[in-house]
Amino acid sequence: MTTDSSHQLWIYDTTLRDGTQREGLSVSIEDKLRIARELDRLGIPFIEGGWPGANPKDVQFFWQLQEEPLTQAEIVAFCSTRRPHVKASEDPMLQAILAAGTRWVTIFGKSWDLHVTEGLKTSLEENLEMISDTIAYLRSSGRRVIYDAEHWFDGYKQNPNYALQTLQTATDAGAEWLVLCDTNGGTLPHEISQIVGDVLKAMPLHTQLGIHTHNDADTAVANALAAVREGASMVQGTINGYGERCGNANLCSLIPNLQLKLGYNCLPKDRITQLTQASRLISEVVNLAPDEHAAFVGRSAFAHKGGIHVSAVERNPLTYEHIQPDKVGNSRRIVISEQAGLSNVIAKARTFGIELDKQNPAAKQILQRLKELESQGYQFEAAEASFDLLMREALGKRQQLFTIHGFQVHCDLVQGRVSYCSNAQATVKLTVNGQNILEAAEGNGPVAALDAALRKALVNFYPQIAEFELTDYKVRILDEYSGTSAKTRVLVECRNNFQRWTTVGVSTNILEASYHAVVEGLEYGLLLHSTPVLSN
Numbered sequence: 001m002t003t004d005s006s007h008q009l010w011i012y013d014t015t016l017r018d019g020t021q022r023e024g025l026s027v028s029i030e031d032k033l034r035i036a037r038e039l040d041r042l043g044i045p046f047i048e049g050g051w052p053g054a055n056p057k058d059v060q061f062f063w064q065l066q067e068e069p070l071t072q073a074e075i076v077a078f079c080s081t082r083r084p085h086v087k088a089s090e091d092p093m094l095q096a097i098l099a100a101g102t103r104w105v106t107i108f109g110k111s112w113d114l115h116v117t118e119g120l121k122t123s124l125e126e127n128l129e130m131i132s133d134t135i136a137y138l139r140s141s142g143r144r145v146i147y148d149a150e151h152w153f154d155g156y157k158q159n160p161n162y163a164l165q166t167l168q169t170a171t172d173a174g175a176e177w178l179v180l181c182d183t184n185g186g187t188l189p190h191e192i193s194q195i196v197g198d199v200l201k202a203m204p205l206h207t208q209l210g211i212h213t214h215n216d217a218d219t220a221v222a223n224a225l226a227a228v229r230e231g232a233s234m235v236q237g238t239i240n241g242y243g244e245r246c247g248n249a250n251l252c253s254l255i256p257n258l259q260l261k262l263g264y265n266c267l268p269k270d271r272i273t274q275l276t277q278a279s280r281l282i283s284e285v286v287n288l289a290p291d292e293h294a295a296f297v298g299r300s301a302f303a304h305k306g307g308i309h310v311s312a313v314e315r316n317p318l319t320y321e322h323i324q325p326d327k328v329g330n331s332r333r334i335v336i337s338e339q340a341g342l343s344n345v346i347a348k349a350r351t352f353g354i355e356l357d358k359q360n361p362a363a364k365q366i367l368q369r370l371k372e373l374e375s376q377g378y379q380f381e382a383a384e385a386s387f388d389l390l391m392r393e394a395l396g397k398r399q400q401l402f403t404i405h406g407f408q409v410h411c412d413l414v415q416g417r418v419s420y421c422s423n424a425q426a427t428v429k430l431t432v433n434g435q436n437i438l439e440a441a442e443g444n445g446p447v448a449a450l451d452a453a454l455r456k457a458l459v460n461f462y463p464q465i466a467e468f469e470l471t472d473y474k475v476r477i478l479d480e481y482s483g484t485s486a487k488t489r490v491l492v493e494c495r496n497n498f499q500r501w502t503t504v505g506v507s508t509n510i511l512e513a514s515y516h517a518v519v520e521g522l523e524y525g526l527l528l529h530s531t532p533v534l535s536n
């Protein structure tokens with residue numbers, strides 16, 4: 001691995017170590033391996049895999065990677081310096097890090113005198129010995145060492161001479177990178193710039209600095225950028241900014257800022273376009289909902305809602321987009337809502353395969369209907385299938401697949417041994433292909449019973465309905481001060497083997513709102529079968 005190009009930056013991912021220190025995030029060995037392989041595929045050069053010796057999972061993770069190594073990334077094992085007054089060769093943690101079998105190791109040590117005397121309860125001299133012995137021992141065992149200077153910025157502010165001594169000690173012992181950590185995450189960008197500049201002046205020429213920032217002041221990305229601008233050449237962070245407390249610097253923001261805006265080489269050119277996919281896959285693996293509004297990779301990062309914005313973006317995307325979304329593998333979306341203008345309607349219609357222009361009276365009619373319904377409580381931005389049906393209706397293209405004449409729902413609350421359990425029956429009356437049908441079904445609640453009765457009535461005519469599944473049901477009270485007569489909005493998400501779609505219903509009667517959303521959900525699924533259309 002060469003490190004001589006002036007525009008080369010080394011991205012160091014710590015999702016599998018610092019990322020897993022986030023409250024609520026827990027991963028299995030299989031999850032860790034999957035994430036490591038995804039980061040490797042993305043072209044990340046250094047992947048910190050964990051702290052072998054701290055827990056059996058991390059020990060096993062490194063063993064498994066020895067069996068099936070990554071393709072291009074260096075997998076790095078992490079550990080602290082030796083404990084005070086113990087020989088490095090006799091510290092079990094250092095034995096564990098050697099057993100991990102990686103070429104590179106990262107050792108964190110104390111830079112802040114307060115941490116030495118209060119945290120480690122040892123002397124400033126012994127801390128220097130701990131740093132020196134640990135790194136020298138690992139070097140003599142054939143490892144290349146990255147030194148993470150924990151609490152660097154706070155330490156430097158309190159006692160710059162001692163903090164610099166710790167760095168010099170690490171360099172003298174053989175560390176190849178000195179990573180300045182803003183462990184408490186409270187430093188601001190101008191302080192980072194100044195202190196990184198000071199360090200570069202104080203340390204020998206060719207010292208390689210890295211930066212590791214936390215987001216407690218919401219400046220982790222800005223801080224890392226400031227350090228790079230001063231001369232740091234390694235950037236540590238995590239995918240989606242996962243990490244202890246408020247998180248670490250988010251690599252999904254840092255990488256595009258560094259590569260697309262500042263011109264550094266971080267990832268191979270063809271890989272940065274896979275950033276959005278990597279972000280979403282990793283959020284799926286760690287079982288945390290993706291942040292839809294995340295910069296660069298969020299679903300809304302290039303979503304345009306205001307009519308003025310959409311009108312301009314349609315003419316030239318530069319008007320409201322800071323980069324082209326496909327550069328990071330994301331895509332532009334047009335959102336439909338009461339804030340829309342004709343441009344939103346026309347752009348959205350195009351995604352459904354419908355060509356309209358501003359002169360078409362149907363476009364104006366659709367916009368007017370949209371605004372009317374939104375003022376009654378409908379919300380189409382999350383229910384694009386209902387909006388597609390609304391457009392088809394206005395254009396006289398909504399096929400009448402069935403006609404519902406009415407429905408009845410009956411609920412029983414049966415007292416069991418410890419609690420009540422509910423059982424519901426629904427009856428529906430409808431006409432399909434000229435035939436009148438009366439059908440009934442049961443469910444564990446009124447909406448499930450209604451959905452079952454409708455499917456039972458329709459399945460002989462439309463067998464594909466058996467593949468549809470109701471996957472989500474969301475209820476929102478719109479005017480909570482009206483108590484039990486409040487208006488309710490129901491969103492229903494359905495899916496088949498290929499697609500998901502969402503529909504909406506609004507009423508003061510929750511059953512009626514659910515009925516409208518469920519019926520449109522079934523209708524839209526049938527339309528998807530007959531016409532290939534796009535939906536949310």
Ligand SMILES: CC(=O)SCCNC(=O)CCNC(=O)[C@H](O)C(C)(C)COP(=O)(O)OP(=O)(O)OC[C@H]1O[C@@H](n2cnc3c(N)ncnc32)[C@H](O)[C@@H]1OP(=O)(O)O
Nearest residue numbers: 051053054055080081082083084108109110119120150183
């Ligand atoms: C800034 C960072 O994010 S650093 C990484 C933090 N990550 C973690 O802590 C997750 C993994 N940690 C663990 O599994 C455990 O804390 C272990 C296995 C490391 C240690 O567990 P224990 O031996 O039970 O110690 P405990 O967690 O209570 O305390 C930490 C010990 O490490 C010592 N320590 C802290 N930093 C260092 C350091 N840089 N070098 C050497 N020792 C250190 C503390 O002084 C304390 O020592 P003590 O046991 O003599 O009081």
Ligand SMILES: CC(=O)C(=O)O
Nearest residue numbers: 108148150151181183
């Ligand atoms: C090493 C590390 O994770 C920190 O100082 O924040």
